[in-house]
């Protein structure tokens with residue numbers, strides 16, 4: 443079979459592609475069917491419960507970062523039933539089309555579950571967390587039940603991906619500085635709250651400043667996300683991340699290991715790399731892993 447290596451521009455309207463280029467985010471409706479959501483939501487929920495099974499802390503006992511969301515990364519590797527969602531052909535193809543590239547790889551997937559009562563997600567850009575030289579990367583954000591102002595929908599700073607340099611905001615609160623102070627130069631326009639209907643997927647560029655509202659509802663806001671980046675992207679001179687450290691990708695080298703497989707175009711599902719082994723403290727708290735957290 444011959445694969446079409448060009449992104450399918452018919453799949454998305456020019457208006458959506460333009461919106462992504464100009465504003466740095468876009469919502470694409472009906473990328474997932476009801477049947478798919480009914481299939482994947484309980485599987486992702488069970489995976490998060492499994493990963494968090496040793497964590498018996500109440501919300502108030504968690505760090506400010508953990509009160510923004512429960513974070514479970516690389517679920518596709520140890521939960522095979524999640525693999526078709528993380529490598530969903532339509533979503534990965536949409537990512538390639540929005541980035542206007544012929545092939546994308548997965549950086550990692552992650553569930554981001556904002557618990558009932560969970561606090562805001564502090565504003566930040568994503569690319570400063572990822573040691574990539576090139577900047578063609580985005581996140582596909584899937585709220586299984588839809589997102590609303592009440593349950594923690596995202597907001598974006600339109601156009602910020604074009605005007606902001608990479609600015610690291612320590613939303614993990616490893617240092618003493620207030621993330622709001624660190625993020626102030628990123629707030630170049632009024633934030634736009636974006637409610638995403640069930641079945642739709644929100645995409646934001648890795649340089650777009652964004653955050654999320656608190657979850658004032660009684661239900662956990664259950665979200666699965668995938669980060670895709672242009673095939674051919676190279677590792678930057680500085681910065682650590684398990685997506686490149688696990689496979690010992692050197693600065694300047696193409697990021698192209700089995701940890702970050704091609705997501706589009708592909709016909710099959712990738713085989714996972716050898717398991718990521720986190721140290722015990724990180725495995726229990728689910729804290730954002732650093733390379734030093736790997737065994």
Ligand SMILES: O=C(O)CCC(=O)C(=O)O
Nearest residue numbers: 511554563568581654667
């Ligand atoms: O889900 C959230 O609350 C924040 C998500 C986010 O910051 C991201 O996916 O980059």
